Amino acid sequence: MSKKNYIRPLDLKHGRIDMGHGAGGRSAAQLTEELFLAAFDNPFLRQGDDGASFPIPVGARMVMATDGHVVSPLFFPGGDVGALSVHGTVNDVAMLGATPLYLSASFILEEGFALSELKRVVDSMAQAAREAGVPIITGDTKVVERGKGDGVFISTTGVGVVAEGVHISGRNARAGDVLLLSGTIGDHGVAVMSKRESLEFETTIESDTAALHTLVAAMLAAAPGGVRVLRDPTRGGLATTLNEIAGQSGVGMVLEEAAIPVAPQVEAACELLGLDPLYVANEGKLVAICSPESAAAVLAAMQAHPLGAQAVQIGVVTEDAHHFVQMNTSFGGRRVVDWLSGEQLPRIC
Amino acid sequence: MKYIDEFRDGQLARRLAERIASEVQADRSYSFMEFCGGHTHAISRYGIAELLPANVRMVHGPGCPVCVLPIGRIDLAIMLALEQDVIVCTYGDTMRVPASKGLSLIKAKARGGDIRMVYSAADALAIARQNPQRQVVFFAIGFETTTPPTALVIRDAARENLENFSVLCCHVLTPSAITHILESPEVRQFGTVPIDGFIGPAHVSIVIGSAPYEHFADEYRKPVVIAGFEPLDVVQAVLMLVRQVNEGRFEVENEFTRAVTREGNQNAQSLVSEVFELRTSFEWRGLGEVPYSALKIRPAFAAFDAERRFALTYEPVADNKACECGAILRGVKKPTDCKIFGTVCTPENPVGSCMVSSEGACAAHYSYGRFRDIAIVSETASV
Amino acid sequence: MVELLPNEQAVVDLGGIRKAISIALVSGVAVADYVIVHVGHAIGRIDPEEAERTLALFGEMAAMDAQDAAAHDKVTV
Numbered sequence: 001m002s003k004k005n006y007i008r009p010l011d012l013k014h015g016r017i018d019m020g021h022g023a024g025g026r027s028a029a030q031l032t033e034e035l036f037l038a039a040f041d042n043p044f045l046r047q048g049d050d051g052a053s054f055p056i057p058v059g060a061r062m063v064m065a066t067d068g069h070v071v072s073p074l075f076f077p078g079g080d081v082g083a084l085s086v087h088g089t090v091n092d093v094a095m096l097g098a099t100p101l102y103l104s105a106s107f108i109l110e111e112g113f114a115l116s117e118l119k120r121v122v123d124s125m126a127q128a129a130r131e132a133g134v135p136i137i138t139g140d141t142k143v144v145e146r147g148k149g150d151g152v153f154i155s156t157t158g159v160g161v162v163a164e165g166v167h168i169s170g171r172n173a174r175a176g177d178v179l180l181l182s183g184t185i186g187d188h189g190v191a192v193m194s195k196r197e198s199l200e201f202e203t204t205i206e207s208d209t210a211a212l213h214t215l216v217a218a219m220l221a222a223a224p225g226g227v228r229v230l231r232d233p234t235r236g237g238l239a240t241t242l243n244e245i246a247g248q249s250g251v252g253m254v255l256e257e258a259a260i261p262v263a264p265q266v267e268a269a270c271e272l273l274g275l276d277p278l279y280v281a282n283e284g285k286l287v288a289i290c291s292p293e294s295a296a297a298v299l300a301a302m303q304a305h306p307l308g309a310q311a312v313q314i315g316v317v318t319e320d321a322h323h324f325v326q327m328n329t330s331f332g333g334r335r336v337v338d339w340l341s342g343e344q345l346p347r348i349c
Numbered sequence: 350m351k352y353i354d355e356f357r358d359g360q361l362a363r364r365l366a367e368r369i370a371s372e373v374q375a376d377r378s379y380s381f382m383e384f385c386g387g388h389t390h391a392i393s394r395y396g397i398a399e400l401l402p403a404n405v406r407m408v409h410g411p412g413c414p415v416c417v418l419p420i421g422r423i424d425l426a427i428m429l430a431l432e433q434d435v436i437v438c439t440y441g442d443t444m445r446v447p448a449s450k451g452l453s454l455i456k457a458k459a460r461g462g463d464i465r466m467v468y469s470a471a472d473a474l475a476i477a478r479q480n481p482q483r484q485v486v487f488f489a490i491g492f493e494t495t496t497p498p499t500a501l502v503i504r505d506a507a508r509e510n511l512e513n514f515s516v517l518c519c520h521v522l523t524p525s526a527i528t529h530i531l532e533s534p535e536v537r538q539f540g541t542v543p544i545d546g547f548i549g550p551a552h553v554s555i556v557i558g559s560a561p562y563e564h565f566a567d568e569y570r571k572p573v574v575i576a577g578f579e580p581l582d583v584v585q586a587v588l589m590l591v592r593q594v595n596e597g598r599f600e601v602e603n604e605f606t607r608a609v610t611r612e613g614n615q616n617a618q619s620l621v622s623e624v625f626e627l628r629t630s631f632e633w634r635g636l637g638e639v640p641y642s643a644l645k646i647r648p649a650f651a652a653f654d655a656e657r658r659f660a661l662t663y664e665p666v667a668d669n670k671a672c673e674c675g676a677i678l679r680g681v682k683k684p685t686d687c688k689i690f691g692t693v694c695t696p697e698n699p700v701g702s703c704m705v706s707s708e709g710a711c712a713a714h715y716s717y718g719r720f721r722d723i724a725i726v727s728e729t730a731s732v
Numbered sequence: 733m734v735e736l737l738p739n740e741q742a743v744v745d746l747g748g749i750r751k752a753i754s755i756a757l758v759s760g761v762a763v764a765d766y767v768i769v770h771v772g773h774a775i776g777r778i779d780p781e782e783a784e785r786t787l788a789l790f791g792e793m794a795a796m797d798a799q800d801a802a803a804h805d806k807v808t809v
Contacts, residue, residue, distance in 0.1 A: 199468065201751040258359075268350055268747025272769075276394070324719075331580050332359045332366070333396020335717040350747045352766055352778055361790050368793055440771070469772025471754060497757050498773045555768060555776040581790055588793060607783040608768055608776045617757045617775065 010034045015115040022109065022143025035119060036139065039126040044102075044137035052137040054102065056161065065092035066157040074121065074151050077191045078206025081154055082124035084283060087211045088234070089158040090132050094213035095230045095286065097168035097220060098160030103129065105139040105156050110149030121152060132211040134158070166220060172228035173249035177317040178295035180288045182215065182302055183208070183310040185238050186266040189280035193273065201272065205265045210284030215307045219288060222301035226294020232286045237279040239337045241287055242325045252320020255327040255337065259314045279340050289317060352607075356579030357395070365584045366400040372591055373402050380543055381590050382680050384410035384526055385550030386708035387578035393717035395580040401587060408680040409710035411526045411636070412550060414491045415442045416678065416702040416709045419634040420666040422519050423448035426488045429517070429659060430454075430462030436480060437464045438473035439488040440495075442706040447699055449666050470495075470502040477506070477514035486655045487516045494552040496520045496644065497617035500624040503646065503653050515655040518646055521631065523553050524561050525642030529633070531569045533679050544680055546590040548583065549575030551605060558613025562601045570599045577605040624650055632665055634702050635675030672701035677710050684711040691715060733765050733774075744769060 010030060020027035037045050044052040056062060067088040074081045093100040129136050191207040193199055212232065219227055233241035246253055262277045270277050290298045302308030325337045373379065389409050392398060398407060411417050423446055429435040444455040444466060458464040467473050473487035489499040499516060506514045549562055554575045562573045572593035576586035586604045603609055624647060631643030646654040673687035684690050694700040696712050703711035735743040740756040754773045755761055767774035
């Protein structure tokens with residue numbers, strides 16, 4: 001056995017990422033050990049392999065989902081790119097009715113990125129993963145030259161297992177089904193926008209980023225077979241998500257504007273910026289489509305859960321060959337809620 | 350939100366709508382044109398058309414400055430960015446307007462042009478201060494509401510002697526738009542414009558006041574009601590127009606008294622006349638050359654005129670033959686009359702300018718009103 | 733408007749959101765005034781009396797009978 005030479009620990013206060021950290025040598029190993037492993041620490045990672053191996057129940061149906069995170073700025077009121085990357089993928093898995101089991105995380109770091117900021121991001125991820133009960137069991141790091149990245153881009157992939165008899169899909173909505181929403185819309189987008197230099201407005205709105213899998217579990221338990229569709233309205237907002245589902249299921253929808261909850265400050269920010277909250281991103285909310293018989297039970301289960309306290313019915317699914325999502329406006333008129341055209345603002349998620 | 354929520358009250362809206370329904374004469378139709386982006390937006394977003402009786406038709410006129418911006422002007426901005434390494438700053442919607450060679454500002458940005466969206470003219474000035482070694486051009490478009498902010502930055506740039514800043518001025522004038530509609534070929538053909546009255550623009554009127562519209566009421570004998578941009582304002586204005594038509598009056602009425610006076614914002618007006626003067630003629634997309642309808646920068650501020658600094662020559666470019674934007678902007682055709690509406694021309698792939706801005710007639714109809722074109726068989730359970 | 737700033741700027745508050753904007757185009761505005769903002773500039777002040785009058789008019793018009801329709805007051809410039 002060779003003697004271990006003294007290796008100066010990473011300077012987490014003043015150090016910066018350099019090309020060496022991505023080269024796969026000692027420098028990279030040190031980054032992995034002192035920063036990533038120290039934060040994520042679990043038996044899988046301690047094995048030291050390039051991948052992780054885990055058992056699955058016999059005959060189980062698995063779910064896999066992946067998400068890339070390029071939000072700018074990296075830190076915003078209520079969250080950061082790290083928390084987003086954990087919540088986003090945990091939620092994608094949960095939206096298929098699965099119990100999330102494990103995550104992988106891949107980092108593309110920009111040369112010059114401050115280690116202190118990376119540590120903040122990684123610690124935040126570790127905390128989010130711990131609180132969600134979903135460990136990060138494998139990962140990768142690459143470094144790109146200064147100017148070719150934006151601090152850090154994170155990609156996470158999650159796996160989960162679906163219980164017998166659970167079939168959640170965007171194709172399942174049927175005319176007569178009920179549309180439920182777990183809470184206020186637009187919080188995340190507005191929180192991120194408030195930190196964009198060009199916009200500069202002061203607000204106390206925080207991102208709603210959260211892991212929704214326990215909420216989903218409560219909903220499925222409350223009405224077995226009753227929940228047909230689940231989706232979290234991230235980029236493009238509620239409007240985009242509903243249009244996607246309408247297209248997938250071949251149905252139409254009618255919403256009641258008065259029922260859709262929007263926090264007053266979010267409403268004001270959207271007013272100021274000329275945005276429609278229906279198209280603003282969310283990171284801790286979900287839409288559920290249930291059979292009419294199960295709606296009351298599902299809604300009650302949502303309202304009983306901390307992440308669904310403001311859950312409400314927002315509309316119904318209809319027969320419509322054109323797959324329009326329509327809305328009865330609070331003003332008394334009716335309009336179509338169409339797909340988002342172009343982009344509202346870039347790099348929200 | 351004070352002064353906003355009260356003007357969106359659904360209950361009041363319903364009752365005003367009932368009022369309108371009781372006062373319209375069953376044997377005639379009413380066609381009212383608005384030419385204000387804020388109004389197009391309010392009508393679409395709040396679904397106001399649903400509230401009005403079937404014989405009242407709202408027509409979207411040329412109230413969208415992006416929609417009337419000719420291809421040739423955007424080509425100039427694109428050229429500055431791609432060939433002269435200029436930082437081009439502009440308001441959001443301008444970015445997607447289709448120009449020549451399949452380009453738009455946003456596509457030019459993807460090709461490496463340094464094109465930046467700004468929320469205010471002052472942001473463009475700030476960019477110039479932060480980048481002293483680069484040329485910065487503010488691509489200024491808009492009607493009378495956006496013109497004073499541009500005048501302000503030109504004046505500030507002059508005071509600071511900011512040598513790397515200039516403005517590509519494409520500001521246009523609302524009264525000219527109205528005149529053009531009232532003098533359009535349809536008038537000569539039918540002897541009258543198929544419009545019974547006008548809803549006067551909200552923001553523009555705050556700046557220019559209500560006086561400029563008196564000419565139209567007198568000369569062309571059409572009523573004008575200036576309305577605020579909240580939905581109740583619009584519905585109220587429709588009621589006032591219906592009354593004028595029924596009573597055979599053609600006056601200028603002001604529904605937006607809380608913000609519009611007869612004289613308007615004189616501060617803003619004098620600032621504008623200090624910096625700008627009239628162009629003898631200017632091409633409007635879809636409408637052709639319109640005399641005395643646009644502004645250019647006065648000789649005193651020539652140093653900040655991008656057209657002079659970069660020796661730009663304007664080349665008119667014809668619109669796609671299938672595009673009916675011109676007729677739609679004049680209110681004589683509807684978006685659905687255009688052969689390529691919703692098929693070739695969509696908000697994702699706009700062919701003409703009416704589809705680009707959310708305030709354009711075609712985009713507004715596509716995004717908010719398409720469902721009315723098709724009979725939908727649906728059971729809507731009450732929520 | 734909640735706060736005046738140097739260089740013809742001010743802070744406006746809309747439903748709890750605060751933003752700095754230019755007031756160079758309007759004269760004589762003070763804290764507690766309501767202004768209309770467009771592309772980062774205040775372009776006009778809202779006259780609270782006129783606002784009340786307009787709202788009252790909506791209410792009145794909405795409540796009126798068909799018989800009263802012909803006898804209503806005109807709102808002219």
